[in-house]
Amino acid sequence: MKEVLIQGIGLRKYFPIKGGISGRTMGYVYAVDDVNIKIYKGETVGLVGESGCGKTTLGKVLLDLIDPTAGMLFYKPDESLTSQVSELYMKMTTNKPSELRKEERKLTNEAKRRDVFRNRVRNKDFRRRVQIVFQDPVSSLDPRMLVKDIIAEPIKINGVPTESGKRTKLRGSNLQNYVLQMIGEMGLNRDHLFRFPHEFSGGQRQRIAIARAISIKPEFIVLDEPTSALDVSVQAQILNLLKELQRKYGITYLFITHNLAVIRAVSDRVIVMYLGKIVEEARTDELFTSPIHPYTQALLASIPVPDPDRKRNRLVLSGDVPSPSNPPSGCRFHTRCRFAQEICSQKEPVLEEIREGHMVACHFSKDIAASESEINAIKKVESAVIDNLQDVKSDESTRG
Amino acid sequence: MDEALVVRNLKTQFFIYEGIVKALDGVSFTLKKGEIFGIVGETGCGKSVTAYSITRLIPDPPGRIVEGHILMGNLDLLRNLSKEVIIVTKKRTRIRHNNRVIKRNEYFFNKIRGKYISMIFQEPMAALNPVYTIEDQVSETLLLHNRTRMLKIIKSASEHLEELKEWQNSGSFPSFSGELGEEIEKIKEASKSKDSVKKHQELLIEAASKFSKRKEKFERMLSKSIENDKLEDRLLKTSDEAEQEAIIKKLSKETKKINLIKITRKMKRRSKDPIIIEARRECLSLLESVEIPNPSIVMKSFPHELSGGMLQRVVISIALANSPKILIADEPTTALDVTIQAQILQLLRNLQKNIGTSIILITHDLAVIAEMCDRVAVMYAGNIVETATTSELFKNPKHPYTIGLLRSLPRIDDPSRELKTIPGSVPNLITPPDGCRFHPRCPFVFDKCKVEKPETIEVSEGHTVACHLFHGKEVN
DSSP: OOOEEEEEEEEEEEEEEEETTTTEEEEEEEEEEEEEEEEETTOEEEEEOOTTSSHHHHHHHHTTSSOOSEEEEEESOOHHHHHHHHHHHHTOOOOOHHHHHHHHTTSOHHHHHHOTTTOHHHHHHHHHHEEEEOSOHHHHSOTTSOHHHHHHHHHHHHOEEOTTSOEEOOOHHHHHHHHHHHHHHTTOOGGGGGSOGGGSOHHHHHHHHHHHHHTTOOSEEEEESTTTTSOHHHHHHHHHHHHHHHHHHOOEEEEEOSOHHHHHHHOSEEEEEETTEEEEEEEHHHHHHSOOSHHHHHHHHTSOOSOTTOOOOOOOOOSOOOOTTSOOSSSTTTTTOSSOOHHHHHSOOOOEEEETTEEEOOTTHHHHHHHHHHHHHHHHHHHHHHHHHHHHHHHHHHHO | OOEEEEEEEEEEEEEETTEEEOOOSSEEEEEETTOEEEEEOOTTSSHHHHHHHHTTOOOTTTEEEEEEEEEETTEETTTTGGGSEEEEESSSEEEEEOHHHHHHHHHHHHHHBTTTEEEEOSOHHHHSOTTSOHHHHHHHHHHHHOHHHHHHHHHHHHHTHHHHHHTGGGTSOOOOOHHHHHHHHHHHHHOOSHHHHHHHHHHHHHHHHHHHHTHHHHHHHHHHHHHHHHHHHHHHHOOOHHHHHHHHHHHHHHHHHOOHHHHHHHHHHTTTSHHHHHHHHHHHHHHHHTTOSSHHHHHTSOGGGSOHHHHHHHHHHHHTTTOOSEEEEESTTTTSOHHHHHHHHHHHHHHHHHHOOEEEEEESOHHHHHHHOSEEEEEETTEEEEEEEHHHHHHSOOSHHHHHHHHTSOOSSOTTSOOOOOOSOOOOSSSOOSSSTTGGGOTTOOHHHHHSOOOEEEEETTEEEEOTTOOSEEOO
16 A cells, blocks of 8 residues: 555635725635545656646645645545545535635644644644745746755755754755755756856756755655746656656656646646546546546547547537636536536536546546447457458458 | 749848847748648747748847748749848948838738738737727728728628518528628528527628718729739739839838728727628628637627637637638647647638638647648758658658657657657857757767758658758759
8 A cells, every 4th residue: 555645635725806996805716626635655646637727726735835725734644534534524515715614613633733734843844845846947946046056045944854864954065065966966067056047948947946846855846837838859858857856766746737748758647627626536547548537538639649640530629618716516517518417517526436546526427437448349349350451451462 | 833832041130239140041941722831840949930031020120031032922022122221331331221112011011911921829818909809800901901802792782782681580691693692601601590690681781771872982992992902913923023013012002001000990980881890790700700609799809808719719810811822820729728729720720621721830839730730841940950741750750850859759649658858958049050050969960060051952752851861852
């Protein structure tokens, strides 16, 4: 059994919309709405979804970079505690922050003590173990700091974990050597240390941002679209670098991106989000070969494949993503779904496990899964027949 | 003749404080009629500069097209290029702009842009003017370039006014011949509901009745715009340069009077003008053709009220308003999500089939190229390094850069593949490497690469490469 590193339960982040002369709260943008997420040690979790679906917000909530409206976050939790807490959160159906706060008072003191959001000591310890790499390296590096200072800053504040488990703050030549070693791993050299961020190309800047994140040897890194601002050839360099670092230090990644091809290349498990909710969660191979939620299916079908001979019948989704401030009732995807029926607009589907490690939030997940396996079986037979035919033909041609 | 556009040895440079950025270093390619031609490359390789050079939208200063030919039919769009600047050498060499020639070229290009060559930009939000409604912006290109057709339709509608009125509330049309008949066929095809047909009828009748009230004036307008159209046709067909020059002089006098913003202002004031009503109807059917839901509501809204995908549809409808010969799409889907990207690409493909426009599709996404294009050019640091049909390029890439690019691509259908990288990064174009500009990053580099710029060589039919590794017939 793999060890759970981070578990978020009932995570919600509602951004208030202020309006009017007095700045009254007019409503909320439901950026992340009742998300339960488990991240195991040493794995790479991909988080995909369209823009505005709450991917980045979820990533930031998981690092406690923004205060959540409700929810709990545990670092290396006990199973008994988390099951108890999730039961309580399952019962919360309201989406008003004040009522949520009332409900959360029912939580046990034990749970509150273990929660990263509420326990200050735990929080400080937790933040030293996690890091983030942002999308745009131009704005995430301080333009007035030298590269050496950028990389040394987190070490000066947090120290580096030693073998005994304690953190030591490095100084002087020790620090310098350590920074040199870090930057060497990123494929940069001594000359680069005494330059400013603007003197580097996009790929190099992203390397510096990664070096800064890695420098305190974190256990968990949120990669928030680390390669979307880069060209493909540079993107490949960065992805390989990240893989290499994971192998070396055993870091756990949460890889947020909208690029499904990248997700497939790097992640072990994929979570698909739509309008603030998780709609499907599965191992990468399984998700890409047999997606079940209609949204995932459409998402996969809409990615162009760099192979001109492969002309597929595309499943083009009609319409736009609805506004997260006024999400559709029931299943949030029902306005664009091809299987939508009456129940979809009334009842909200729950995230259910249909196979081992494959969770889907859809009323018809079982039906789709069944029909999908049928279709797959038919396809297999078809392809076998075609292969046979081709064999026969090639035989004939060689004979002829 | 099956070439829509021929670009020869295009050189664009930017004159900035740090030096001269040689953004394009002799780009040549041919766009065939009715094809989708893709241009791929990394950031800063000159894809967009190529597009902007073709439409002459390079801001001057700092940028200038230094050399080259862009042939549309027999007409060289850059024919006055050398006259645009005067080089003065007294004590030190200085460049003086010849404003008269530049202005005339500008007037002339106002005729070309939007009518013969149009463009879709990357950021739909930035491409539209935030203070005008969608209707105003779509109508603008119609009013500038498509007067003849619109006037003809209203004229024939005014002749059949009684018949039209009879059918007004039925939600269908009687059949006519000529321009009006064709237009009605179009409406029938595009409109999905009876209400929208009724809206079309209403607008058509309104325009026609206005037309018949001041018939003489509009007849005069029509005959004048027909005359202009004939001149333009002649301009594109003739190969006599002196004649071309004369026609351009005549046409630029006309365009001088047209001020883009004035037109829209006038439009607001005189919305009773039949042409403006007709433009509104045309705008409605254009928005329908790009599959915008509720076009009559969208028409009256401002750009900030629409989503990115919707705006890009509006931009496409503007670009295709006058059925241009050439459409340049500069990263049309980069700012959009995958599901919206799929919608937009499908739309572009369908429209291309219907109208028969040749498209230059500029993107950094090889997957989009594979799905959309017939032929591809790969650009690197201001040069086209390889041109081939799409399937040939993906199966049999020749240039080391293309090979590296294809290998560095994460594939959704083949996850186990290791990502190979191209070492280094794109060179600075102020001081580009000598010889082949790719040589510092090339795994097969040898001495000749560092000194001599490779010629473009045809390795097999329709497949050209600029690399010293290959031998074959040189092409210009």
